[in-house]
Amino acid sequence: MATTYRDIKADILARITRGALAPGALIPNELELAETYDCARATVNRAMRELAEEGVIERKRKAGTRVRLAPRREARVPIPIxxxxxxxxxxxxxxxxxxxxxxxxxxxxxxxxxxxxxxxxxxxxxxxxxxxxxxxxxxxxxxxxxxxxxxxxxxxxxxxxxxxxxxxxxxxxxxxxxxxxxxxxxxxxxxxxxxxxxxxxxxxxxxxxxxxxxxxxxxxxxxxxxxxx
Amino acid sequence: MATTYRDIKADILARITRGALAPGALIPNELELAETYDCARATVNRAMRELAEEGVIERKRKAGTRVRLAPRREARVPIPIxxxxxxxxxxxxxxxxxxxxxxxxxxxxxxxxxxxxxxxxxxxxxxxxxxxxxxxxxxxxxxxxxxxxxxxxxxxxxxxxxxxxxxxxxxxxxxxxxxxxxxxxxxxxxxxxxxxxxxxxxxxxxxxxxxxxxxxxxxxxxxxxxxxx
DNA sequence: TAGCGCATTTTGTCTAGACATAATAGCGCG
DNA sequence: CGCGCTATTATGTCTAGACAAAATGCGCTA
The missing domain is CATH 3.40.1410.10 (Chorismate lyase-like)
Incomplete structure (x- = not known):
């Protein structure tokens, strides 16, 4: 059974919500995660990229990926006709x-x-x-x-x-x-x-x-x- | 000079804004676009996926990709402290x-x-x-x-x-x-x-x-x- | 010790290819 | 004719590998 990018997103998010990954904590780099989840780095990358996009984590080249101290939240309000x-x-x-x-x-x-x-x-x-x-x-x-x-x-x-x-x-x-x-x-x-x-x-x-x-x-x-x- | 997924997004969006791609119009499939832009399908896929995410286009397997009739717009309002x-x-x-x-x-x-x-x-x-x-x-x-x-x-x-x-x-x-x-x-x-x-x-x-x-x-x-x- | 520059690390993006999955359209059957 | 099955097609996702780019932090120098 393959690990999908959704699985990875869900797992990381779960770890954050239940406190296993505290705000500010450093998340292993993509290569390590790819090994743990037994998948390609591109798959990990997509998962992490989307979590960053959603404001849950923060990524910086060389510095690595961290759980945001204060999650940047935004509400998406639809602009209807x-x-x-x-x-x-x-x-x-x-x-x-x-x-x-x-x-x-x-x-x-x-x-x-x-x-x-x-x-x-x-x-x-x-x-x-x-x-x-x-x-x-x-x-x-x-x-x-x-x-x-x-x-x-x-x-x-x-x-x-x-x-x-x-x-x-x-x-x-x-x-x-x-x-x-x-x-x-x-x-x-x-x-x-x-x-x-x-x-x-x-x-x-x-x-x-x-x-x-x-x-x-x-x-x-x-x-x-x-x-x- | 390589075509990036950003280039493709910008080009498609430009074609839509200036009316070259009318609402409802069918956009060529990813394989064709990959040829036109001379890049891999994955690159086209990322561009189109993000445009769909942003509500500009609509994608359906087999049916293809179309410009949305009424672009689904949503405002992102930040929830600050x-x-x-x-x-x-x-x-x-x-x-x-x-x-x-x-x-x-x-x-x-x-x-x-x-x-x-x-x-x-x-x-x-x-x-x-x-x-x-x-x-x-x-x-x-x-x-x-x-x-x-x-x-x-x-x-x-x-x-x-x-x-x-x-x-x-x-x-x-x-x-x-x-x-x-x-x-x-x-x-x-x-x-x-x-x-x-x-x-x-x-x-x-x-x-x-x-x-x-x-x-x-x-x-x-x-x-x-x-x-x- | 302070400041600068460069090597290293990590993320960012691309490629070529493969298989999975949804959905349509057409075909065949009752 | 209508219904359901199936082949086909386009998107969705994954892999393994490669190079690019940013940014840190270390080492060197003044």
């Missing part, structure tokens, strides 16, 4: 375009997306419903300099998010989560009173180094973003 | 224990952590300061059944988080982010008015399948959790 998020709960999804306007980008937006003075932008506000109840209020700005044909798109049937995902194959983004008080606008749309605490996310998206869109999302009162690690 | 988070901004960190009490676990806690009836728990409340200003209010529960020597630990100098990281080598957690209104307690500690919207995280932690701790963290008004992907 609202429609999928809602449909995944079994609820019926409905979308509604509230407003649409072509303007020059306001100062704060130019600042955030590094747009030129006088840049044109498409400003949309939308509502996403789950089983008829407001779920998310969306305030979206799209750079018309970068995406001129966004002006021709029809956002009455499908939201800008889905249009963008289809239009832009791959992108980079900066995202921020926070808590804000509902202003009159958000309160009206999300059917809550003003000053209700709302979970908010802001996202700026770039494509090939150029800013293409900024979006601010207010979630319905009580919304929680959950994950595990 | 408060002290490190504060010190990273250049601010001075200060910690203060507010209360400490050994009790039987209340119903809601037993429910969350699957504890037995009558389970003992250590309940701590603490404050973390950045440059003298309150930064985070911590409400921590530790299972004394699982971690009996937590009762002997001195939490007046260092917070429970740091103690736990040192005591428990590795663990699993469930984490939730949300927005809540400051109650009288939180408002008093975070120097804000009641009903101020606060960013809150809740975390349940398990070790070897057993629940060890639950913590609720309220961040100072205006706190934002930022990341990029």
């Amino acid at each position: 609202v429609r999928h998020e809602i449909e995944a709960t079994g609820a019926r999804y409905r979308y509604s375009l509230l407003s649409r306007e072509e303007t020059t980008a306001p100062d704060w937006l130019r600042d955030r997306l590094s747009l030129l003075y006088g840049a044109r932008a498409l400003h949309l506000t939308c509502l996403h419903f789950a089983d008829g109840a407001p779920y998310q209020y969306e305030d979206r700005w799209i750079s018309l300099d970068m995406l001129p044909h966004a002006a021709d798109a029809d956002f009455t049937a499908t939201g800008p998010n889905e249009w963008l995902v289809a239009a832009i194959p791959f992108s980079n983004a900066e995202i921020a989560f926070g808590a804000v008080a509902a202003d009159a606008d958000a309160a009206a749309h999300l059917a809550c009173t003003e000053a209700t605490p709302l979970f908010q996310t802001e996202r700026s998206t770039w494509w090939q180094g150029e800013a293409i869109t900024f979006v601010r999302l207010w979630f319905r009162p009580g919304y929680r973003l959950e994950t595990r690690y | 408060v002290r490190h988070e504060i010190e990273a901004t250049g601010a001075r960190y200060r910690y203060s224990l507010l209360s400490r009490e050994e009790t039987t676990a209340p119903d809601w806690l037993r429910d969350r952590l699957s504890l037995l009836y009558g389970a003992r728990a250590l309940h701590l409340t603490c404050l973390h300061f950045a440059d003298g200003a309150p930064y985070q209010y911590e409400d921590r529960w530790i299972s004394l059944d699982m971690l009996p020597h937590a009762a002997d630990a001195d939490f007046t100098a260092t917070g429970p988080n740091e103690w736990l990281v040192a005591a428990i080598p590795f663990s699993n957690a469930e984490i939730a982010f949300g927005a809540v209104a400051a109650d009288a307690d939180a408002a008093a500690h975070l120097a804000c008015t009641e009903a101020t919207p606060l960013f809150q995280t809740e975390r349940s932690t398990w070790w070897q399948g057993e629940a060890i701790t639950f913590v609720r963290l309220w961040f100072r008004p205006g706190y934002r959790l930022e990341t990029r992907y």
